[in-house]
Amino acid sequence: MQGKQTHQRELFSTIDLESFIPKDHLLRKVDKLLDLEFLYGLTEELYCVDNGRTSIDPVLFFRMQLISYLFGIESDRQLCRDVHLNLAYRWFCRIPLYQSVPHHSSLTRIRDRMGESRYQQIFKLMLLQWQKQGRFTGKQIVVDATLVKANASMDSLVKRENADPNARVLKQYEKRYHDFQHGKRKRRVANQTHVSASDPDATMVYRKGTDGGLKYKVHYSADVKTRIITDCYTTTGSTHEGPILPDRIDYLCNEMGFDVQEVIADRGYGRGPTYSAFRQRKIRTYIPLHDARLGKGKLTPTEFRYHSETDRYQCPEGYFLYPYEKLDNGMIKRYRITGGHCRQCPRRADCLPESAKNRARFVYRSPHQHEIDKVRVRQETRAFISKMILRKWTIEGLFAEAKQFHGLRRARYRGLQKVSIQALMTAMAQNIKRIVKQSPSIYWLLKKYLSLREEILKVQNYLNYFRRIPKFFPHEAVSA
Known part of the structure; x- marks a missing residue:
C-alpha cells in the first residue's frame, strides 16, 4: 500500500535539540x-x-568561533548561515530554534574589540587547565615555523618612499612592479623598497620549493608526547625563526610555568647564540647546525686547525684561511683561502661542495664556537638522529593538519594582530581535538586513584595514632 505524506504547519512545537545530536x-x-x-x-x-x-x-561568540575553526568555515557570513541551519551547531552555541543567530558584522566587531592579547590569554588559560588535569607535561618541546599566505596580492606593492601605504590614491598612480610591456625587464622588488598597500605587515618571502609572495610566519611549539600545541606566535614572513626561540622558551618557563628540559628543532634554529642560551638555562637541545652550502664539504670544519695567535685557519694541505668578511652584525667571521690555491689542490674534489667546484673553500667561526663544535659531534649520534625523525611527524604534521583542515594555508584577515588571532584559534582547535581523543583512563582515573590512595593512607595513619594510646584501645595496645 503506497504511503502519502501529509504536511500541516505546526503552530507550536516543543523540540529538544540535544536529542538530535549523536552521542559520538x-x-x-x-x-x-x-x-x-x-x-x-x-x-x-x-x-x-x-x-x-x-x-x-x-561565551556564545567564542563557541561560534570554535565551530568556525574546528570545521574549517572561513567566512563569518557562512558561519552564521551554518549555525542557523545546523542543529548540532545551534545546540553547541545554546541557541534555541526560535532565537536568531548573531549577525556576521557583530562577530567582526567583537573580534576587533577583544584583540590579540585576550586571545593569547584564552589560549594560555586553556593550557593551564589541561596541565593541571595532567593532560601533558611540557618537559619535551618541539618547535618549528610555517609560512602562511597573506590576504594580499603582489599587485598591491607600492614604493616605500611614498610614505602612507594606506592611501588609496597612491595605489592608483603608482606604477606597479610588473606593469611593464613585453620585452622590458621587470622591476626588482624587496621588503626594503616596497610595501603592500593592502596589508603593510605582510612581507615578501622567496624560498626554494615554495611560491614567492606576501606571507606571514606562524611559530608552533608542541609537547612531544601528546602533540598539544603549547605556544603559538606569529611574525612577519621575513622574520628569521632562530633568534626568537630562546624568548619563546623563556615564555613557556616563566609565564606558563612549564619545566622545559628538552628542545627539538630543525637546522633553521641552529645558531651559536641559541646553543649558549640553552646551555645557561640547563636545557638540552637537539638542533642541528645551520651550515652554509659553500662552507660544507666532505672535509668537515673540524679538520681545519685554528691558530688563535694569528686569527687564521689552516687546511689539511697546509694553506691558510684568512678573515674574509663579518656576518650577522659582526658576530660571525668567514675565513677564506686566497691566492687560488683551491684550484690546484689535489683534494679539491673532497673539500669543495658540488655546488662550488669553481670557488674557494671557506670556514665560519663564531664567538660560540665551543658550543658549535659540541653540536657538530652530537648531531652524528644515533640518539640525535632519532630526535630529528621524531620532529618531522610531530610538528610538521600539525602544520599540515592546520592548513588542510583548519584554513591556515591562507590568512583570513589583514594585519599582524588579526593573523595572530587566526593562528591562535587554529591552535586551540587542534588542541581541543587532541584533548577529546585522549582516553580518560590514562589521566583522570590515574589521578583519582592516586588522590584516593593518599586519603586512605591519611585515614590509616590517623587510626594508627589513636591505637597507640591505651585509654582508647586498651586491648589492642596490650596485645601490641
Whole structure:
C-alpha cells in the first residue's frame, strides 16, 4: 500500500535539540571538555556596567568561533548561515530554534574589540587547565615555523618612499612592479623598497620549493608526547625563526610555568647564540647546525686547525684561511683561502661542495664556537638522529593538519594582530581535538586513584595514632 505524506504547519512545537545530536558527535565531546566561565571575567572591562543595550554573550561568540575553526568555515557570513541551519551547531552555541543567530558584522566587531592579547590569554588559560588535569607535561618541546599566505596580492606593492601605504590614491598612480610591456625587464622588488598597500605587515618571502609572495610566519611549539600545541606566535614572513626561540622558551618557563628540559628543532634554529642560551638555562637541545652550502664539504670544519695567535685557519694541505668578511652584525667571521690555491689542490674534489667546484673553500667561526663544535659531534649520534625523525611527524604534521583542515594555508584577515588571532584559534582547535581523543583512563582515573590512595593512607595513619594510646584501645595496645 503506497504511503502519502501529509504536511500541516505546526503552530507550536516543543523540540529538544540535544536529542538530535549523536552521542559520538565531536561537538558533544567538546562541550563536556570546555569550561568557558572565565571568559566573563576576561571580557568584563570591555563592556559598560550600567549603560547600553545587552551585548552578545562572549561565551556564545567564542563557541561560534570554535565551530568556525574546528570545521574549517572561513567566512563569518557562512558561519552564521551554518549555525542557523545546523542543529548540532545551534545546540553547541545554546541557541534555541526560535532565537536568531548573531549577525556576521557583530562577530567582526567583537573580534576587533577583544584583540590579540585576550586571545593569547584564552589560549594560555586553556593550557593551564589541561596541565593541571595532567593532560601533558611540557618537559619535551618541539618547535618549528610555517609560512602562511597573506590576504594580499603582489599587485598591491607600492614604493616605500611614498610614505602612507594606506592611501588609496597612491595605489592608483603608482606604477606597479610588473606593469611593464613585453620585452622590458621587470622591476626588482624587496621588503626594503616596497610595501603592500593592502596589508603593510605582510612581507615578501622567496624560498626554494615554495611560491614567492606576501606571507606571514606562524611559530608552533608542541609537547612531544601528546602533540598539544603549547605556544603559538606569529611574525612577519621575513622574520628569521632562530633568534626568537630562546624568548619563546623563556615564555613557556616563566609565564606558563612549564619545566622545559628538552628542545627539538630543525637546522633553521641552529645558531651559536641559541646553543649558549640553552646551555645557561640547563636545557638540552637537539638542533642541528645551520651550515652554509659553500662552507660544507666532505672535509668537515673540524679538520681545519685554528691558530688563535694569528686569527687564521689552516687546511689539511697546509694553506691558510684568512678573515674574509663579518656576518650577522659582526658576530660571525668567514675565513677564506686566497691566492687560488683551491684550484690546484689535489683534494679539491673532497673539500669543495658540488655546488662550488669553481670557488674557494671557506670556514665560519663564531664567538660560540665551543658550543658549535659540541653540536657538530652530537648531531652524528644515533640518539640525535632519532630526535630529528621524531620532529618531522610531530610538528610538521600539525602544520599540515592546520592548513588542510583548519584554513591556515591562507590568512583570513589583514594585519599582524588579526593573523595572530587566526593562528591562535587554529591552535586551540587542534588542541581541543587532541584533548577529546585522549582516553580518560590514562589521566583522570590515574589521578583519582592516586588522590584516593593518599586519603586512605591519611585515614590509616590517623587510626594508627589513636591505637597507640591505651585509654582508647586498651586491648589492642596490650596485645601490641
